[in-house]
Amino acid sequence: MILTKKTTVMNREDIKAMVSLLDDTDVEVVSIIETNLKNLGQEAIPILKREKENKGLNPTVQKKLEDLVHDMHLSNLFAEFEIWKNTNTSDLLTGLWLISKYQFPDLKIETISEEIKNIQMEIWLRTQDKMHPNDMVKVLNEVIFEYFMFEPNIKNFHSPSNSMFNLVLKEKKGNPVALSCLYILLAQKLDLPIYGVNLPNLFVLIFDYPGYRFYLNPFNRGQVFVEKDIDDYLKQMNIEPNEKYYKSCSNTEIIKRILTNLSFAYQKAGEEDKRMEINEILTLFE
Template identity: 45%
Template sequence: MSENELKALVSLLDDDDKQIADHVQAKILSLGTEAIPFLEKEWESNLNPDVQTRIEELIHTLQFDLVKERLLHWYKSPDPDLLTGMWILATYQYPDIELEKLQQEIEQVYYETWLEFRPDLYPLDQIKIINSVIFNKLKFGANTKNFHSPGNSMINVVLESRKGNPITLCVIYMLVAQKLKLPVHGVNLPNLFILTYKDDNHQFYINAFNRGLIFSKQDIENY
């Protein structure tokens, strides 16, 4: 579809006839994500607030569809990388965020932890070192004031603000722990996402939303 044809469609977004407006929106959505750059340009140049609002809605819908498609492809891949999945999720609100930048930031958190980490220690003591670096030195923590903020689910925002929800904090913690070759994995409890350290000889749990609080299997059973 030519740019002039797209312009003509956009001009009909505020048509008084709802059927026409709905048909136009459906037509634009059928073009897929390739229409996003044009819609963004139209949003900047269009002075009609109603049209701008509808353009925003179209862009968000197209971006959401793209994120769903990419997440599905990621999920079906042979070995889905957790950070890549979090990056795809973040692109819904931050489409220009680069995976490489996130990788560098996680690498920095890992490096800060590695400097103090000792592989010869007992697992609980190893986790205490990670807790000290992540929550004391680097100041990561729970965003309890704005718990429901969408930014808490965006790993780029959490890496910058150092505040997040249980899932993003656990993801960052787990990525670092696994780079240190520790058997740390996610556990989804009712109303709370936590981590577990589990190998052939040890199992305990870590609450990254509460500064890495460590608790036992018995505590989980009584949860």
């Protein structure tokens, strides 16, 4: 087999042959093999995973395969984030799914979507035509916090799990932005004008209907409040009022904020490699 700087699609036997060379004593050979395997793209990942599970494989080679698969996942994820940012920012669910894929690369978006549909169905069963906005919010709060028993993750506020939306849905716990995302996704399905508001050190929601506007705090079980409360909050934080603190933010801002939270969570946990990888993804949003 001729080693080249670039490879084309190869079958499983070719890949296995390349894997066998990962413990070669020639550093240059190993480097070219690693590059060639990376160039094979996402389709090669399942084969590399199976090879990694081979019990007779050299532990050094197993570690190299593990690192290779991780690097390939990260490269694919970076590309997917770039596509989302440039073409698909109206789809918040996909943005949340991509963040979860950092930790759970095999996660299917349908897994998250089905969970949202289950909650949506329970809300739909409790609603009627032409309900007052306040009554709609009451139903949302009842279903989310009483029926499905979601709660603010106060104990582990800075846990990375708060940024993994699949874990938020599974564990029924989240930080302000995670719980707000749940509201936003449900609101989209129910045609409700509920959007995110990117406050300093807090993330809340706005119910923004012409002639009728108020705010919600999902981290306080959907508590309703008004614009003056934001005035008081900013004053308490010694922050100058700004128009953006009273208006809805974009999905891009939401995803950027979650990634920023995740980077901080990994820093706090001492996982520097993960922090740097998330920061690399964040460069797409700068």
